[in-house]
Every structure is written in C-alpha cells, then in structure tokens.
Amino acid sequence: MTIVPPGTQAASAAPVGRGVGPLLRGWRERRRMSQLELALRAGSSARHISFVETGRSRPSEEMVLRLAEHLDVPVRERNALLLAAGYAPHYPRTPLDDPALDALRAGLERLLQGYEPYPALVMDARYDVVAANRGITMLLEGVPESLLAPPLNAMRLTLHPRGLAPRIRNLREWRGHLLAQMERQIALYRSAPLRELYEEVAAYPVAKDGPTTTAGPVGEPADPVQYFALPMLIEHEGRVLSFISSVATFNTPMDVTVAELAVETFLPADPATVKYLRSIVN
The missing domain is CATH 1.10.260.40 (lambda repressor-like DNA-binding domains)
Known part of the structure; x- marks a missing residue:
C-alpha cells in the first residue's frame, strides 16, 4: 500500500x-x-x-x-x-509527500493495513485516491487500465460504465447516495473542479440494476439481512458482497491538505462477506 x-x-x-x-x-x-x-x-x-x-x-x-x-x-x-480582508493566509498547504507529513502518512498506512482484509482508502477533496489497501485492490480487479491511470478517482471508478458500476447490484440506490454526497460537498466547498466531476459522473448512463441479494453466490437465494444503513452490493468472482461505507476526517486540522483528506472504510454488512474476504485476502 x-x-x-x-x-x-x-x-x-x-x-x-x-x-x-x-x-x-x-x-x-x-x-x-x-x-x-x-x-x-x-x-x-x-x-x-x-x-x-x-x-x-x-x-x-x-x-x-x-x-x-x-x-x-x-x-x-x-x-x-x-x-x-488584507491578511496573510493562516493555514499552510503542505504536499502530502513532504517530510513534514511523515507521521501522518505512516499513521494512515497503519490504519489502512490494519483494516485489511476489508477495503479502505484515503481521498482528497476531489475524491482522488491518495492511498488504498489490498481490499480495494481486490474490488478493482478487471477494471480497465485507462480508469486506473493516476490520479485514480473514486467517483469515476465507481460510477463509470466500464468501472465498478456494472458489478453493483443496487447501482441506482448507490449512485443516488454518491451524487447526493457530492452535492453536499459542492455546497460546502464551492469547488469548480468538483462541480465538473459531478457533471461528468452524473451523465454516465445507468443500466438496470441486477437482482438485489445479500452476500452469497450470484443467482442463489441468501438469508435475509436487516441492514442498518444503505449497503453497496457488489459482485466479485461470482459472489455478491455487501458493504456499509463510513467516512472519517481529521478534527481541527491546521493544514489545508490534511483538512481535505477523508478515510473511507467499507464494513462488511453480513457474515458471508466477512467469511469470503478472510478466505481470499491473505
């Protein structure tokens, strides 16, 4: 990582x-x-x-x-x-690879590695991925190289018709959640690049959702699961995995770069997903 x-x-x-x-x-x-x-x-x-x-x-x-x-x-x-107001900026904007942020990078690396085998990543304010663990790499298997060229963008990877979108079984619901999240960020940051990204991904064609199931082999019935939040249901190697997403940011940041970082973790939403991930990520 x-x-x-x-x-x-x-x-x-x-x-x-x-x-x-x-x-x-x-x-x-x-x-x-x-x-x-x-x-x-x-x-x-x-x-x-x-x-x-x-x-x-x-x-x-x-x-x-x-x-x-x-x-x-x-x-x-x-x-x-x-x-x-006529004053100098108060908050620095330190590049993430600057030695001054060595401790931050090391902490993020430990955090992402410690979350394995479950997926986790770090994004900036434009949803560009700056770090990811092996759980994320597993989900991106088979995505075209053109979408994986730096900078990787989480929204583009997820919603592009050649990205993860065809594998997401509840795409319309998950897409609606992501677009609403971007709308809130645009209102907060008033960012022209973020607005451009939103207009791009919102224009992607949306295929009909596949049958919604809980984790298990595709096409086979699974035990019903009572989700406590909207899950992302995604296919991988002939199985449907279910994840609940959580996003964390730094409290009281004193640097622009640090303030705009967000750690997104994907919590398995049922026992079958837990068992499957533990069996394939070593």
Missing part, C-alpha cells in the same frame, strides 16, 4: 476583488444564521457584524478566524477570507 500526492486540489472560489464582508455574509446565509446569532457565538455584536458585512468596518485577523470557525468555513476558504 503506497500513499501518493493528491491530484488537483479544490480551488478556492473566493471572487477576486471582493472584500471580506460579502464573503462572510455569504457563509452566514449558507449556514442559515442571523447576524445576532453569529454575534452571540463569536462574542461580538450584531451591529459590528453588520458593519463588517457591509464594509463599514474592517475586522481584525482574529475576528475573521473566529467568525470562520463559528460559521464552519472549510480551512481552504478561511485562507481566502483572510486574503480578502
């Missing part, structure tokens, strides 16, 4: 030439928060927030960071707010 540098990063969407006030107002409205509520959370006054948003008052660097924190602004966009 190897960690590689992320691909194209999600660019900041801060409009050039606009002051910090309109940007802060945009984030406040996106969070459906009143000026008074934001002021109370940030230890300020509604009058001061109003003055900042209209450009009548220039906020301090500390105030910009405080407002961004209470508005849950992504780290990359916090730098954009600071630049718009």
